[in-house]
Amino acid sequence: MNLFSSSSWSLSLVIFTLFVSSLLLSSTDVSGSTFSFINKCDYTVWPGILASSGSPTLETTGFELSKGTYRTLQAPTGWSGRFWGRTLCNLNGSDQWVCETGDCGSGQLECNGAGAAPPATLAEFTLGSGATSGSDDFYDVSLVDGYNLPLVVEPSGGSGSCVATGCVTDLNKQCPTELRVGNGQACKSACEAFGTPEYCCSGEYGNPNTCRPSVYSEMFKSACPRSYSYAYDDATSTFTCMGADYIITFCPSYSKSQKSSRDSSPKTTEGESGSGSSTPTSTQSEGEMLADGSWLAGLAAGDSTRNLASAITVAATTTILILTFFYL
Numbered sequence: 232m233n234l235f236s237s238s239s240w241s242l243s244l245v246i247f248t249l250f251v252s253s254l255l256l257s258s259t260d261v262s263g264s265t266f267s268f269i270n271k272c273d274y275t276v277w278p279g280i281l282a283s284s285g286s287p288t289l290e291t292t293g294f295e296l297s298k299g300t301y302r303t304l305q306a307p308t309g310w311s312g313r314f315w316g317r318t319l320c321n322l323n324g325s326d327q328w329v330c331e332t333g334d335c336g337s338g339q340l341e342c343n344g345a346g347a348a349p350p351a352t353l354a355e356f357t358l359g360s361g362a363t364s365g366s367d368d369f370y371d372v373s374l375v376d377g378y379n380l381p382l383v384v385e386p387s388g389g390s391g392s393c394v395a396t397g398c399v400t401d402l403n404k405q406c407p408t409e410l411r412v413g414n415g416q417a418c419k420s421a422c423e424a425f426g427t428p429e430y431c432c433s434g435e436y437g438n439p440n441t442c443r444p445s446v447y448s449e450m451f452k453s454a455c456p457r458s459y460s461y462a463y464d465d466a467t468s469t470f471t472c473m474g475a476d477y478i479i480t481f482c483p484s485y486s487k488s489q490k491s492s493r494d495s496s497p498k499t500t501e502g503e504s505g506s507g508s509s510t511p512t513s514t515q516s517e518g519e520m521l522a523d524g525s526w527l528a529g530l531a532a533g534d535s536t537r538n539l540a541s542a543i544t545v546a547a548t549t550t551i552l553i554l555t556f557f558y559l
């Protein structure tokens with residue numbers, strides 16, 4: 232019996248198993264948060280990303296998200312920045328990428344450090360240091376710069392209050408004429424529409440005691456109770472959670488069954504389709520949602536990797552124990 236070769240084979244197996252399991256464990260041991268963007272709108276959305284000064288740029292600053300798809304991005308602990316959805320984007324006659332709402336003016340698919348032109352629904356984040364050192368993430372959805380599409384932020388995992396926030400309602404349908412953009416593809420804030428210190432919380436109205444809700448901000452607030460409706464709306468609009476991942480869903484309430492009863496496509500000023508004929512190059516790993524809408528199965532991939540990793544760790548430990556038992 233060739234004991235030597237048999238034991239060295241077993242040793243190789245143990246080393247290989249340990250290698251694979253450590254690889255899997257280290258790949259799931261990411262600090263920071265995963266942001267998952269889901270497009271449930273009946274049209275293409277082009278998310279834009281702006282990191283606050285001092286925060287690193289994420290993997291992308293803008294990308295295309297076709298209807299029914301999702302994409303995940305990783306952000307490190309302490310990261311701060313905002314996300315929004317651009318709609319009705321197209322390459323114009325001068326080969327510049329231009330969006331009718333939320334445009335960042337870069338002329339490209341990526342925003343490259345530029346923010347959203349109002350009106351735009353904004354999802355704002357300041358990540359804490361994660362569960363290990365115990366500081367909270369802060370997040371909110373803001374309509375202070377107006378509204379362009381329904382957007383909801385939902386924490387996943389994490390500890391603390393961790394409530395979902397955002398705006399499920401399609402405010403474009405309820406937008407007062409004086410705030411409406413074009414054919415109703417977005418709804419301005421009163422500050423943008425009228426530019427007065429009362430509405431903008433500027434000048435002598437630049438503090439929480441003098442800047443009060445207006446009929447316009449109250450209209451936004453009643454439609455979207457957890458969103459910021461004016462600058463000093465903090466008490467009911469900022470939320471915290473510790474060590475969570477976040478799901479950002481555009482048009483959370485849209486479903487195929489509603490298609491016949493209401494058309495949630497944004498209207499364009501030129502009457503052309505937002506998803507346009509000029510498809511931008513997209514290098515993303517977008518996941519297709521399943522026909523029954525069970526995109527959560529795809530989103531849970533992170534968890535199943537974790538489960539797989541722990542299963543392999545158990546298997547490796549068992550293998551070591553069995554081998555030790557046989558060779559002692």
Ligand SMILES: *[C@@H]1O[C@H](CO)[C@@H](O)[C@H](O)[C@H]1NC(C)=O
Nearest residue numbers: 323324325326327328329338
């Ligand atoms: C295309 O967009 C850019 C940037 O907004 C603008 O400067 C340019 O005039 C546009 N070209 C055409 C043909 O509309």
